Amino acid sequence: MKKNFYILRNGKLIRKGNTIYFIYEKSEEKVFSAEIDGEEMEVETEDISDKQEYEKRVLPIEQISSLFIYGRVSLTSGVISFLSKNNIPVHFFGYYGNYESTLMPKEMLLSGEMHIKQAMHYISQDKRVFIAKRFVEGSAQNILRNLEYYQREGKDLQEEISYITNASFSIENCKDVSQLLALEGAIRSKYYSSFNKILKSFEFDERTRQPPENPLNAMISFGNSLLYATVIKQIYHTQLDQTISFLHEPSERRFSLALDISEIFKPLLVDRIIFKLVNKDIIGEDHFVKELNSCLLNNKGKEIFLREYDEKLQTTIKHRDLGRNVSYERLIYLECLKLCKHFLGIKDYKPFVIWW
Amino acid sequence: MYAIIVYDVGVERVSKICSFLRCFLSWVQNSVFEGELTESQLMRIKEGIKEIIDKNNDSVRIYIMRSKDVFKMELIGIEKADTGPFI
Numbered sequence: 298m299k300k301n302f303y304i305l306r307n308g309k310l311i312r313k314g315n316t317i318y319f320i321y322e323k324s325e326e327k328v329f330s331a332e333i334d335g336e337e338m339e340v341e342t343e344d345i346s347d348k349q350e351y352e353k354r355v356l357p358i359e360q361i362s363s364l365f366i367y368g369r370v371s372l373t374s375g376v377i378s379f380l381s382k383n384n385i386p387v388h389f390f391g392y393y394g395n396y397e398s399t400l401m402p403k404e405m406l407l408s409g410e411m412h413i414k415q416a417m418h419y420i421s422q423d424k425r426v427f428i429a430k431r432f433v434e435g436s437a438q439n440i441l442r443n444l445e446y447y448q449r450e451g452k453d454l455q456e457e458i459s460y461i462t463n464a465s466f467s468i469e470n471c472k473d474v475s476q477l478l479a480l481e482g483a484i485r486s487k488y489y490s491s492f493n494k495i496l497k498s499f500e501f502d503e504r505t506r507q508p509p510e511n512p513l514n515a516m517i518s519f520g521n522s523l524l525y526a527t528v529i530k531q532i533y534h535t536q537l538d539q540t541i542s543f544l545h546e547p548s549e550r551r552f553s554l555a556l557d558i559s560e561i562f563k564p565l566l567v568d569r570i571i572f573k574l575v576n577k578d579i580i581g582e583d584h585f586v587k588e589l590n591s592c593l594l595n596n597k598g599k600e601i602f603l604r605e606y607d608e609k610l611q612t613t614i615k616h617r618d619l620g621r622n623v624s625y626e627r628l629i630y631l632e633c634l635k636l637c638k639h640f641l642g643i644k645d646y647k648p649f650v651i652w653w
Numbered sequence: 654m655y656a657i658i659v660y661d662v663g664v665e666r667v668s669k670i671c672s673f674l675r676c677f678l679s680w681v682q683n684s685v686f687e688g689e690l691t692e693s694q695l696m697r698i699k700e701g702i703k704e705i706i707d708k709n710n711d712s713v714r715i716y717i718m719r720s721k722d723v724f725k726m727e728l729i730g731i732e733k734a735d736t737g738p739f740i
Contacts, residue, residue: 298689298691302738303738303739304740305739305740314675314676316676321740354735354740355675357679358676359676360677360678360679360689600739603739604739
């Protein structure tokens, strides 16, 4: 099974011996560059992979599923074309852990038919609202599963649960997407308000972004951007168009379909990781850097989160319909396939809801 | 499946086989590679090795396991290489 690799250090990727080497300076710790606009590194033409002052790590090309780059890394066009030939996407994240961009291999699964069908579902108001409703429904159901779990654990969440249950009944009554978005926002803010009851430490007052203001917001933002990149990769492996979305408005320069799909998986992946990290005291105040008006995960914190996330993606469950073990990452892919089937009129889309 | 590949080949072919295996598996010790493989990757490795080695003098052993969980590895001394996904 292929792995995701996460590069936290600064350095450079080179192609050598038909695979990828990551070269970094020996003394350097796993640090995130303090400069936001990193200075250009000097271009070195000689082979530095065997020099003593550099540490190297060989990444077996056949094992890489995708690369997540958090440090300042330089790539040559040779590496880029090699990665593209092997269909490996490279996700870049900024200094704040925010999602910046993805270097995608050229689209390999093209389908004019799918493209047109997908667009038709966007243009027709009824069809678009139908899909948008399913996304909100999936998200609400998964949120409820999380809350019910903590209810059983002895937390008093009755108010939140009944509020969200009621809200999910009124999804069907929504007439357009803006109403749905408002409803979705209301569900989310109710959900976030329950965080104070679920979590042992950390105060959560309201969701703040760009930049996040407290540790919880920092973790939510960090996790959501990771999930976003993961979904983009899975959509890439299907014939869907990344830019045509249903719940969110398709806008320029954004892969907005990934925003829609990640809505369903946020409670399952990101939120559960946060609950675990906080309630088991794996993450604490000293894993954050507080600056003026902002709060961010530091190096150690990022690594802890990434480790947990990677483990989570590889966790397998027995799929009810397929009857075999499927990883969480694969579940996202299956979700994309369900959308494909819906567009082609084979089977109506039903959102993924945690069944265990 | 999980595979461990150990090789004992002539000096002039050591680096060839090492750089070939680096494309598929992680290096753990001198002349030892291991990692998760698919059926097709294993076939490609076997074909590749056959082309590099001298069949009359060299020896390459491939240990194939169903998964990493079916055996226990004990380490004495230091870990020579980091194989985790965090760099």
